[in-house]
Amino acid sequence: MDLPRSFTIRESGHRIHNPFTSEKLALLGRALSPAPGTRLLDLACGSGEMLCTWARDHGVTGTGVDISTVFLANARARAEELGVGDRVGFVHADASGHVADEPVGLAACVGATWIGGGVAGTVELLRRSLAPGGIMLVGEPFWRREPLDRATVEGCHATDKDDFLPLPELVEEFGRLGCDVVEMVLADQDSWDRYAAAQWLATRRWLDAHPDDELAEEMRADLAAAPARHVRHQREYLGWGVFALMNR
Template identity: 35%
Template sequence: MDRQQISRIAHADHPIAAPLDDDSVRRLLDRAVPGDGARVLDLGCGGGEWLLRALAAHPRLTAEGVDLSDSALDHARAAAVRLGVADRLTLHRQDAARFTAPHRFDLVLCVGSTHAFGGLPATLAAVREHLAPGGRVLVGDGFWERDPSPEAVEMLGDLADLPTTLGQVTAGGWTPVGGHISTRRELDAYEWSWTGTLAGWALDRPSDPGRAQALRAAGAHRDEWLGTYRDSFGFLCLVLRPTDS
């Protein structure tokens, strides 16, 4: 199995591929979606869960998602058909950093996909090009809640602490109008779901050729989480508006 297949299995029981529970997702979308007739873009949409929830809640909203994973986009299409929102969802198989559109969007999302642009400041600079006047951004990224070990930095990258992260955002010309810091419960629930769902899939399929690989991946991820970054990693979502029109 490749990484995309492993990720799809691991997220089956936690379709929001980030450490947020359903109530947190709902509150963020309530804060971020500017109106029922909004046009929404998700850069790095994965299985499209943010867009699907926004479409279900707003009958006149239209949405577009961008991702490189064929399997994730297929999942989003099938889910959109089941929910009856497929006619309002357009999906693009493309590098999010190279995506262009003939129109702008009232809300642009990029949650857990800032690596596609090279980090949070670069993501926000790119997102601005897609934003309609009066629009909003919903972005989610990691930060260091406590001083990380060198192993954690090597694994998760050059993140900043929370005040520095907010400083980067405001220095880039953005004003937070909402947000959410994932709780310890949300962070742990996400990791237990990721590792447990993947391991359970493998245990339910003793003859599957991917069984051993899935068990190894689940065990390695669990060890990295508990032994390397659990005590230092945090996750922040922000609803932003441009400071200057």
């Protein structure tokens, strides 16, 4: 049970595996200002940057769950680097079935709503771990502009235009799920650039170091196409944000 090696190669230069800068992650933490000791469950936590930095900056405690052994090793190393290894822990598991042993004040799935089969299922999953009055954090793409053709949809790694909603409709969807949106921090085009371009550099460095690897041809083809795909499609059409939700 793990992520494909091609994905972890592309993402090897990231601490945050979404188009979200460290500054925006810190802004979200300041906006929510969780009380010291607040427990955070982070499903599909990646390399654990949210949990580790919020433990350092806000005194939260908690658990991150992820399917990637590579990312979890990074998360544990990051926790030790920041001196919060005694306050946070990480579990190698399929996050789609994970529920906290005790209710938590913050339940998050930032950028991986596939674990619940989409936004609605992910909100229901997070609710199963949430304490009364707690906050859910959902990271999700949305259309900045309506895609006009199939090439744009596929260039944004979607199978259908309906995979994502425009921002107003996404916010309204949270309401239909019985949630109040109480905060949001959105990526911008520069955030997307930092996320995408770091993948290109990581891929190129890996190719230079592993020219004969069995994945080299696939990774070379991806690198050749990725920059143009980003500036033609993702950068212009796809937004992304983290939305803080409370049960009504």
